[in-house]
Amino acid sequence: MKSILPVLTVVGAIFVIWYAAAVWLNAPWSRDVAARADVTLDLPELVADTWAQDKPKLPAPHQVAVELWDTVVDKKITSKRSLVYHSWITLSATLLGFALGTALGFALALGIVYNRVMDMSVMPWVIASQTIPILAIAPMIIVVLNAVGLSGLLPKAMISMYLSFFPIVVGMVKGLRSPDAMQLDQMRTWNASRLQELLRLRLPSSMPYLFTSMKVAMAASLVGAIVGELPTGAVAGLGARLLAGSYYGQTIQIWSALIMAAVLAAAAVALIGLVQRLVLKRMGMA
Amino acid sequence: MAVETKTAAGAVISARGVDLTFQTSDGPVHALRDVSLDIGKGDFVSFIGPSGCGKTTFLRVMADLETPTAGEILVNGVTPQEARRARAYGYVFQAAGLYPWRTIGGNIRLPLEIMGYSRAEQASRVTRVLELVELAGFEKKFPWQLSGGMQQRASIARALAFDADLLLMDEPFGALDEIVRDHLNEQLLALWKRTGKTIAFVTHSIPEAVYLSTRIVVMSPRPGRITDVIDSPLPRDRPLEIRDSPEFIEIAHRVREGLRAGTTQ
Numbered sequence: 358m359k360s361i362l363p364v365l366t367v368v369g370a371i372f373v374i375w376y377a378a379a380v381w382l383n384a385p386w387s388r389d390v391a392a393r394a395d396v397t398l399d400l401p402e403l404v405a406d407t408w409a410q411d412k413p414k415l416p417a418p419h420q421v422a423v424e425l426w427d428t429v430v431d432k433k434i435t436s437k438r439s440l441v442y443h444s445w446i447t448l449s450a451t452l453l454g455f456a457l458g459t460a461l462g463f464a465l466a467l468g469i470v471y472n473r474v475m476d477m478s479v480m481p482w483v484i485a486s487q488t489i490p491i492l493a494i495a496p497m498i499i500v501v502l503n504a505v506g507l508s509g510l511l512p513k514a515m516i517s518m519y520l521s522f523f524p525i526v527v528g529m530v531k532g533l534r535s536p537d538a539m540q541l542d543q544m545r546t547w548n549a550s551r552l553q554e555l556l557r558l559r560l561p562s563s564m565p566y567l568f569t570s571m572k573v574a575m576a577a578s579l580v581g582a583i584v585g586e587l588p589t590g591a592v593a594g595l596g597a598r599l600l601a602g603s604y605y606g607q608t609i610q611i612w613s614a615l616i617m618a619a620v621l622a623a624a625a626v627a628l629i630g631l632v633q634r635l636v637l638k639r640m641g642m643a
Numbered sequence: 644m645a646v647e648t649k650t651a652a653g654a655v656i657s658a659r660g661v662d663l664t665f666q667t668s669d670g671p672v673h674a675l676r677d678v679s680l681d682i683g684k685g686d687f688v689s690f691i692g693p694s695g696c697g698k699t700t701f702l703r704v705m706a707d708l709e710t711p712t713a714g715e716i717l718v719n720g721v722t723p724q725e726a727r728r729a730r731a732y733g734y735v736f737q738a739a740g741l742y743p744w745r746t747i748g749g750n751i752r753l754p755l756e757i758m759g760y761s762r763a764e765q766a767s768r769v770t771r772v773l774e775l776v777e778l779a780g781f782e783k784k785f786p787w788q789l790s791g792g793m794q795q796r797a798s799i800a801r802a803l804a805f806d807a808d809l810l811l812m813d814e815p816f817g818a819l820d821e822i823v824r825d826h827l828n829e830q831l832l833a834l835w836k837r838t839g840k841t842i843a844f845v846t847h848s849i850p851e852a853v854y855l856s857t858r859i860v861v862m863s864p865r866p867g868r869i870t871d872v873i874d875s876p877l878p879r880d881r882p883l884e885i886r887d888s889p890e891f892i893e894i895a896h897r898v899r900e901g902l903r904a905g906t907t908q
Contacts, residue, residue, distance in 0.1 A: 539736050539737075539738060539740055540740055542708050542734075542736070543734065543736065543740055544757075545707075545708060545727070546706055546708070546727065546732070546733075546734040547730065547753075547754045547757050547758065548727055548728050548730055548757075548758075549757045550757075553757050557753065557756070557757070558742075561742065561744050639744075640743065640744035641743040641744050641785050641786070641787060642743055642744060
């Protein structure tokens with residue numbers, strides 16, 4: 358419980374800075390409105406106004422909290438105005454993309470570890486794929502897949518996969534190669550097949566690497582799903598909320614969607630962390 | 644020179660003029676030169692020499708973990724590769740190399756699973772070899788729950804679990820302290836007597852080599868070669884006290900002389 362105080366201190370500091378920044382950024386608008394109405398604001402009135410605007414440059418924390426409460430708790434989750442509904446749209450694409458990315462990354466890692474030609478040729482392409490800005494390639498993926506009749510969940514999941522397979526490939530190549538020369542020699546003395554070596558030695562050895570890669574991949578996957586929702590014309594999902602918010606200057610809506618995305622990512626990564634702890638403890642590796 | 648030149652009938656290991664050169668970025672390294680040796684069934688042969696003398700390399704050649712560049716070596720009358728494929732030997736490495744995610748029993752079962760023994764057979768073999776290395780009752784424990792000496796005993800049990808009459812051991816007790824090592828040496832001799840296995844044992848400890856072996860092969864470096872082969876006159880029954888006997892001290896002296904001659908050439 359000793360760590361509670363420093364954590365609270367940091368959180369407190371963030372709120373103080375946030376409120377102060379809201380005053381600083383929103384004050385010009387408050388003064389303009391007051392000047393047009395021909396009234397003068399004293400300091401407490403000015404501060405109160407900067408924290409209560411409809412479309413502030415930077416919404417104050419309590420405004421975001423109210424918006425979150427309103428859209429998460431007060432709306433039915435089937436409503437298009439519910440943030441839970443939009444979160445689920447994004448999360449489902451994230452999870453599907455994450456699963457596909459993990460599978461693809463794992464398959465590529467296996468190929469790289471077991472096949473010399475793939476070892477020499479695949480990695481540069483994998484790295485090149487990540488140097489292309491996802492914002493540039495996402496609309497093309499959406500358009501191309503739409504042209505072949507795929508829309509909705511799958512194109513977004515493909516973009517998630519595009520971002521999330523990379524950490525899995527890098528981590529699993531390292532992980533599958535983590536057994537030392539002695540352990541591999543030992544397998545050789547038993548005349549083990551490559552499959553037996555994979556299942557009994559390389560795969561268990563790679564587990565710590567797998568979980569670490571999966572955490573990075575999960576966060577990347579969520580970013581991919583949100584980016585994938587931007588070019589679809591703001592139909593549904595957290596990305597759509599961000600886009601709609603920026604069309605109409607609804608900064609409070611943007612911030613609540615951002616915070617929702619952060620919470621989702623944190624929860625998903627924490628879940629992987631929990632599984633990691635349980636599995637590695639059972640395996641005697643943590 | 645006691646290096647034999649004729650092939651002994653029924654030798655477990657039979658090496659003739661084995662040469663091994665590693666190509667490294669600093670040029671070729673002559674790891675073994677003209678190594679000829681026979682190891683008979685039931686022998687306990689120690690290889691001793693300073694680092695770089697090729698003792699481990701020679702053991703790895705027997706195990707088909709290295710391929711000689713010249714010469715001929717037979718294990719059980721076939722090539723090392725055929726012997727490895729027939730699972731003719733158990734190999735004990737310097738480190739125990741137990742998998743942390745498997746219990747002691749699970750670790751010993753590992754080669755048995757790979758070799759396709761039935762579950763019942765696996766269970767009975769695990770119990771048997773654990774008794775052999777005096778680790779009965781530790782089957783369900785994980786490696787981290789055991790001391791270094793016990794872990795090494797478990798790794799020996801693993802090498803004994805399948806039907807290999809040849810045991811290749813590469814400095815198995817090198818990382819352990821003197822007291823544990825004495826105890827394990829005693830146990831290893833008892834085990835050798837009980838199982839009748841042929842053992843090739845790499846070490847850099849003179850007392851260990853003399854205490855354990857029926858034959859001691861002295862090697863020297865640059866290039867790695869055999870400089871002396873000593874047939875031990877000690878009886879097969881060897882209490883630890885035998886190390887204070889004049890015979891023991893005489894053999895130890897001869898090994899030391901051989902090592903010195905090899906390095907000052």
